[in-house]
């Protein structure tokens with residue numbers, strides 16, 4: 001423990017550093033103000049400063065040079081303003097809490113240095129000594145990775161050996177040291193205890209001050225192409241991922257920008273939940289998206305897309321429907337690698353036969369028939385790649401269309417259209433003509449000439465969408481090509497290369513075709529459909545992204561993940577997940593590590609496991625870990641609370657009364673975020689309707705479209721609670737009627753592991769076997785059925 005003397009000395013240093021920061025802030029604020037004024041006034045006077053003269057053609061060149069110069073000056077100033085504002089932002093953050101750690105490191109030669117760590121580095125006035133080191137600097141690694149004693153860190157010229165003589169942690173708020181302690185080999189981490197005992201937040205917090213050694217490995221790994229993190233619920237996967245983004249942005253700051261990093265999250269609400277972490281660390285946010293958002297962007301115009309939550313609602317609540325089993329088989333099959341390779345083998349087949357085209361039609365008339373297109377297509381040299389042959393076909397079609405257009409000039413519909421033209425259209429035709437011919441003397445003085453010009457314009461305008469359609473290769477009938485897989489069993493068998501098709505193939509195929517016929521695409525069809533389209537038309541990949549982060553990776557199928565690999569061919573991938581929370585009906589990419597390890601090959605893949613769980617109290621972890629296979633390996637962090645309670649209740653009315661009493665009591669005790677977690681959206685809506693009438697504080701019904709997360713009382717389906725956490729969790733109905741199937745085990749586990757401090761499970765009638773199968777010492781049971 002540190003002495004009073006040390007405390008005084010450290011506070012003195014904090015005072016010195018903060019006063020220096022204050023001085024810099026003052027200077028920078030004045031500068032930022034000046035630059036801002038400059039920028040504002042430059043923007044206002046922008047057009048006055050530019051020498052404007054468009055009347056004479058010679059002057060136009062001059063004007064554009066002047067324009068360019070002026071906008072260059074403006075953009076330089078704006079850039080400077082942005083940089084200064086970022087710096088100011090960082091300094092303001094440092095002012096509150098300049099650092100959170102100190103290490104003393106004695107190099108071999110005997111020089112001992114005190115290193116203070118904060119969210120950004122701060123140099124002294126001579127710009128040589130570091131008053132604060134950025135937590136991501138190589139030397140800072142000592143803080144996270146080493147205990148007092150012999151230690152080393154990496155430098156550009158090799159490892160620097162020495163001895164770590166002190167490791168000190170601080171909590172500094174508003175320039176005052178609130179906590180300070182030295183950590184040695186002791187196990188109970190006081191700072192972490194304090195951090196974890198706090199109340200949950202509407203937004204995730206950065207964990208830089210308390211990053212654990214195993215999390216640090218994830219954050220600083222920069223060798224592997226693919227980093228897989230399998231971690232228990234609450235083990236800090238998301239936290240580690242976000243600090244890793246910050247680390248990479250720092251380490252590669254000269255070549256990596258935030259928009260070259262993309263994070264795939266489970267739902268939009270989660271996006272908002274994590275969106276403050278990087279700004280809190282003084283970094284710009286990475287791009288955030290969901291896989292569904294991507295699918296929507298690519299397929300949303302063609303189909304009504306089912307989203308994963310709709311699929312899940314079906315899986316969880318439609319087991320009594322006749323087609324249920326067939327659809328379930330379909331979901332599993334269509335997400336499998338077998339189906340992926342079937343689609344891959346489809347391509348070489350299509351190179352020889354079976355392409356299906358849509359005819360080019362104009363006003364109900366066929367310009368080029370589908371048969372003609374197929375004939376033309378297969379007449380191209382078969383050695384030319386499929387995508388290139390399609391390009392050739394496209395060029396040919398455009399020519400055909402142009403020829404068709406010419407013939408239309410004299411058609412009577414064109415006359416009618418010309419009559420309807422407005423004076424602006426005339427003007428447009430004239431300008432177009434002028435631009436095209438660059439001859440100013442051309443006028444509408446002769447009637448025939450005028451008609452021909454206008455006819456050309458009318459036809460060209462009318463054909464424009466069709467040209468666009470052809471250019472976008474929409475004439476390839478991907479929908480029918482995909483449907484063919486289900487319509488033609490022989491084809492499916494041929495492509496499957498001997499692998500067995502699902503036993504309910506016929507019924508599953510019927511369902512698939514019916515849905516597609518109605519213009520809908522089930523979630524399980526979206527990825528394979530898009531994949532087929534991409535490999536047929538040429539993959540539209542995104543080479544600009546350097547790092548892809550996939551959170552909740554267990555929710556992706558092997559097929560989806562390999563799709564993402566192709567989508568981002570230059571990127572390194574970090575996939576973080578927990579197999580025990582794989583809630584979808586399709587195979588999880590984390591099921592066995594085979595597919596994932598194989599994605600980039602074992603040489604380029606690193607697998608890190610996190611087994612310590614930080615979110616929930618020891619009691620909650622000891623209870624929840626019993627629900628899942630391998631749960632005995634999950635280690636709770638040593639933070640104590642009440643044992644989970646399990647209450648069986650006889651009627652729904654009583655259930656609502658009990659939950660209400662509970663919630664009111666929790667609010668009274670100062671709990672700020674309480675979730676009543678239901679199984680489905682339907683159950684959540686019903687629970688919300690009933691509880692809303694009883695509770696004194698309005699509960700919030702969380703839907704898949706809910707954009708942001710707030711404190712308060714939430715009623716939420718389990719699958720939307722993924723990745724987030726609450727002070728207290730009340731499971732609405734954990735009865736054996738609701739959670740009994742193996743597939744529901746993980747959903748139930750996910751729901752229970754959202755609790756930080758308190759977990760209460762209600763059950764209408766008999767409790768789920770996932771609870772009753774647990775050791776009775778891990779929870780408190782109450783029978784209120786009578």
Ligand SMILES: Nc1ncnc2c1ncn2[C@@H]1O[C@H](COP(=O)(O)OP(=O)(O)OP(=O)(O)O)[C@@H](O)[C@H]1O
Pocket residue numbers: 192195196205207210211212215231232233234235236237238239240578614615722723724725753
């Ligand atoms: N090193 C740490 N220091 C402080 N808090 C931590 C640390 N690691 C994790 N936590 C906290 O533990 C909680 C769980 O972390 P996080 O959400 O990142 O876990 P996860 O593994 O993604 O969980 P899940 O899979 O259940 O969604 C968060 O409140 C986070 O702030």
